Amino acid sequence: MTTSLGPICVATSASKLDLWDVEVVDENNCKSRFCPKDPKGRPNHKKLQQDRPADVVGFYGSLSSTIPRLFELAGLYKKMGAKTVAGGKHVENKQEEALSHGIDVVVAGEGEHTIRDLLLAWQNGAPLDSVSGIAFLKDGQMFGTAPRPLITDFDQLPYPDFSLLQYARMKFYPIGRIRGCNMNCEFCSVKDRTRCASPQRVMNQIAYLVENRKARQFFEVSDHFAADRDSALEFCRLVASYKKRKRVRFTMTVQTRLNDARDPELLQAMKEAGINNLAIGFESPIDEELKDMRKGYLSKDMIRWTDILHSYGFFIHGMFIFGYPKRDKTSSRIPLKDRVKRFRDFLLKAKIDTAQVILTVPLPGTDLRERLDKEGRIYPLEDIGWEYYDGQFPLFEPDDGISPEELQQSVTKIMGGFYRFRNLIKMIFNMIIHFPRMVFLASLSIVTFRVTYIVGAFQKWKRRYFRNNLMRFGGYLILKSWLKKFKEDKFLILLQEAKRKIRRSKEKFKTVSS
Numbered sequence: 220m221t222t223s224l225g226p227i228c229v230a231t232s233a234s235k236l237d238l239w240d241v242e243v244v245d246e247n248n249c250k251s252r253f254c255p256k257d258p259k260g261r262p263n264h265k266k267l268q269q270d271r272p273a274d275v276v277g278f279y280g281s282l283s284s285t286i287p288r289l290f291e292l293a294g295l296y297k298k299m300g301a302k303t304v305a306g307g308k309h310v311e312n313k314q315e316e317a318l319s320h321g322i323d324v325v326v327a328g329e330g331e332h333t334i335r336d337l338l339l340a341w342q343n344g345a346p347l348d349s350v351s352g353i354a355f356l357k358d359g360q361m362f363g364t365a366p367r368p369l370i371t372d373f374d375q376l377p378y379p380d381f382s383l384l385q386y387a388r389m390k391f392y393p394i395g396r397i398r399g400c401n402m403n404c405e406f407c408s409v410k411d412r413t414r415c416a417s418p419q420r421v422m423n424q425i426a427y428l429v430e431n432r433k434a435r436q437f438f439e440v441s442d443h444f445a446a447d448r449d450s451a452l453e454f455c456r457l458v459a460s461y462k463k464r465k466r467v468r469f470t471m472t473v474q475t476r477l478n479d480a481r482d483p484e485l486l487q488a489m490k491e492a493g494i495n496n497l498a499i500g501f502e503s504p505i506d507e508e509l510k511d512m513r514k515g516y517l518s519k520d521m522i523r524w525t526d527i528l529h530s531y532g533f534f535i536h537g538m539f540i541f542g543y544p545k546r547d548k549t550s551s552r553i554p555l556k557d558r559v560k561r562f563r564d565f566l567l568k569a570k571i572d573t574a575q576v577i578l579t580v581p582l583p584g585t586d587l588r589e590r591l592d593k594e595g596r597i598y599p600l601e602d603i604g605w606e607y608y609d610g611q612f613p614l615f616e617p618d619d620g621i622s623p624e625e626l627q628q629s630v631t632k633i634m635g636g637f638y639r640f641r642n643l644i645k646m647i648f649n650m651i652i653h654f655p656r657m658v659f660l661a662s663l664s665i666v667t668f669r670v671t672y673i674v675g676a677f678q679k680w681k682r683r684y685f686r687n688n689l690m691r692f693g694g695y696l697i698l699k700s701w702l703k704k705f706k707e708d709k710f711l712i713l714l715q716e717a718k719r720k721i722r723r724s725k726e727k728f729k730t731v732s733s
């Protein structure tokens with residue numbers, strides 16, 4: 220029950236124009252019974268367009284795995300007479316592809332200013348050449364206008380207006396402080412330099428959402444929460460003081476780097492601000508892989524840093540990439556079986572609360588994709604399409620001696636070892652044994668009117684004995700249902716054809732070069 224921030228920001232900006240009414244529909248959050256649905260339970264776009272015809276339809280094209288659906292809808296809206304625009308990381312890196320699949324205009328980079336210029340140009344019948352930061356077809360050829368400078372003064376922008384989101388239920392509110400990232404991980408498509416909104420502005424936005432939309436859970440979407448340390452500290456102080464003044468509670472998830480564990484002042488400030496969940500890209504416990512990824516640190520301190528973060532009471536969601544292709548072909552790599560073991564051992568030792576291990580995804584616009592493309596290893600898109608780019612599927616020929624099927628099974632093994640049925644049994648056991656032990660005992664303090672002991676004991680019990688088992692049992696059910704779907708999917712058949720093509724083209728290359 221959340222939504223992506225980008226489309227809300229763009230829609231908010233467009234809604235400030237005089238002659239334009241704007242609404243946002245999120246296919247992943249369309250719970251209301253008033254939303255017309257198709258037989259698959261998704262929004263019925265034909266009906267939506269018939270009921271309230273849109274002149275212009277914008278699409279969020281950041282996630283590669285959603286691209287086939289995006290193109291399907293773009294085609295539908297275009298047929299029904301609307302103009303189509305798309306922005307986001309995938310489409311900005313694959314502009315020609317989008318323009319040949321039903322998108323009239325691709326917006327590259329941040330969309331808040333561009334959408335306004337574009338709509339005004341259409342409204343006034345002005346040529347699109349004057350709108351910077353876009354690409355479109357001119358006489359059948361792609362034409363890109365001058366790039367738009369990055370936004371540096373976020374105070375110019377209106378606050379994201381979540382009331383534009385139709386039919387949705389919101390529980391987790393996304394908020395953004397920082398855009399871009401100064402690191403340069405090989406697999407990542409975030410390339411722009413870091414820019415930071417003022418802490419006060421972000422605080423105002425949170426206060427608005429707390430006071431007007433009863434928001435109590437936030438996801439701070441910056442790639443690296445502490446990229447600007449001073450601003451992070453100031454933001455934490457503002458949040459802590461707001462909570463105290465208004466006597467209000469809310470939780471916050473932030474994305475941060477593991478080596479921030481070296482900064483006790485920052486961790487203390489985050490704790491005092493009530494930041495409780497950290498999403499961290501650990502990526503791998505194997506040094507060779509971390510080096511190839513250009514992650515910026517090695518594995519030796521990882522467990523210690525994780526322990527430090529836990530000691531502050533943070534709940535840690537660890538994100539990992541498995542099967543990273545090596546850069547130096549001559550170096551030998553640890554056998555697959557041992558790599559699986561290293562991941563499993565690490566997850567146990569570091570006591571990561573929840574984990575997501577995905578296969579390597581060569582995302583468009585990344586140096587990794589460029590490298591694998593040069594090596595001719597990426598499976599052709601006509602076989603393994605974008606819909607498989609979600610980290611669950613092998614997408615390129617793995618390093619020598621490993622099959623893609625083995626790689627995929629390895630990830631299932633790691634995840635299967637982490638999310639288990641026995642977490643349910645543990646949970647029940649802990650409810651019978653530890654709940655009475657901890658909470659009932661604390662209840663005795665009621666005679667002294669110290670209810671806080673009970674709350675404290677309950678929190679401690681929930682954290683130590685309940686929450687992780689519940690989450691892991693939930694993860695077990697998700698994994699099981701994914702495996703069922705996977706068995707019914709045609710992926711393995713498509714993979715055979717893709718492998719054949721890659722091997723044939725390699726043989727051809729060998730013959731030509733010899």
Ligand code: B12
Pocket residue numbers: 221222223224225226228229276277278279280281282283284304305306307308309326328329330331334393395399406407408409438440441442577582583608609610
């Ligand atoms: C926050 C986040 C998440 C959160 C989302 C939480 C939420 N409710 O928002 C969570 C953790 C759930 C998540 C999950 C995933 N994510 Co993510 N995520 C991000 C992150 C860090 C920030 C996105 C964001 O909100 N940015 C702030 C907004 C304001 O910026 P924006 O989205 O870029 O939008 C601007 C422009 O793109 C443009 N724009 C965007 N849409 C449109 C539309 C129109 C019409 C116009 C004109 C302009 C426009 O204007 C916007 C405003 O300036 C990005 C990295 C990044 N920096 O982009 C990755 C990123 C989007 N994620 C990525 C991936 C791969 C995933 C996962 C698939 C990972 C996985 N394997 O599980 C999952 C997919 C989940 C799903 N199916 O939805 C990739 C996508 C790359 C790709 N080509 O697919 C990114 C780019 C990171 C990366 N590794 O490179 N993610």
Ligand code: SF4
Pocket residue numbers: 400401402403404407408409442443500
């Ligand atoms: S993975 Fe994270 S740290 Fe690395 S470049 Fe991307 S956003 Fe920055």
